[in-house]
Amino acid sequence: MAGHSKWANIQHRKGRQDEKRGKVWTRVIREIMVAARQGGGDISANPRLRLAIDKAKAANMPADTIKRNVDKATGNLEGVSYEEIRYEGYGIGGAAIIVDCMTDNRVRTVAEVRHAFSKYGGNLGTEGSVAFQFKHCGQLLFAPGTDEDKLMEAALEAGAEDVITGDDGSIEVLTAPGEFETVKEALAGAGFQPEVAEVTMRAENTIELAGEDAQRMQKLLDVLEDLDDTQAVYHNAEIEEQA
Secondary structure (H helix, E strand, O other), X not given: OOHHHHHHHHHHHHHHHHHOHHHHHHHHHHHHHHHHXXXXXXXXXXXXXXXXXXXXXXXXXXXXXXXXXXXXXXXXXXXOOOXXXXXXXEOHHHOEEEEEEXXXXXXXXXXXXXXXXXXXXXXXXXXXXOHHHEEEEEEEEEOOOOOXXXXXXXXXXXXXXXXXXXXXXXXXXXXXXHHHHHHHHHHHHOOOOOOEEEEEEEEOOOEEEOHHHHXXXXXXXXXXXXXXXXXXXXXXXXXXXXX
C-alpha cells in the first residue's frame, strides 16, 4: 500500500468527518447505547463502552448526557432500542465499501442505503461480499517525522501486531481490537500521540481512483456517510486528492 496515499486518505477522511460535527453526537450516543446494552454500564469491564465514551468526550459531550444515555441503554431509563446492521457493496471501479449502521427501523435504513448505492454509481452487495477484503483491527497513525525505531520498540513491547512505515515516513501501528486500548495507553506513556486512533475495518488491498472516478467515488462515500443511520463507512479506494 502506498504510504503517501494511506496518510493522505486517512487525513482527508478525518477532515471530512470533522466538518460534520453536527452528526457526531448522534452517532456517538447510538454507539454508547449499543455498547452499554450489550456489555453493561461498567466501563472497566466494557472496553467498547469505554471507547465510545472517549469519543463522546473528544466531541465535548457533557458528562450528564453520557450518563443519561448509558442509563437508558442499561434499563435505568426508557429509551429507543437500536440494532447494528452492516451493509456491503461496491463503488466506482469495483471498490469495496462497508457501511455500518445503527437503526431503530431496519426497513428504512436498508432502503436509504440501497438508494444511495444505486443513485451514485455503486451496487449493494450481499452479506460477506466484500468484508473478507478488510481486517478488523486497532489502527494508530503517526505523522511523518516520528522516531520509527523508538515507536516500533514501544509498540511491539506493548503488544502491537504490526508496525508499517509508509513511503512518506508516516507510521501505522496495528493491534488486535481487544489490545487497542492497552497499546494506545502504552504508547502515550512513552510519549507517542497518534494523529488518528480507532478500531476500524482496514482494507487489505486498495484500488487507486483518479479524475472523474475519484470524484464519483467521493460523492458516493459522502452520501453514505450523511445518512442518518450511518455510524461508519469503510472502503478500499485510494482517492486522488482534488486540486
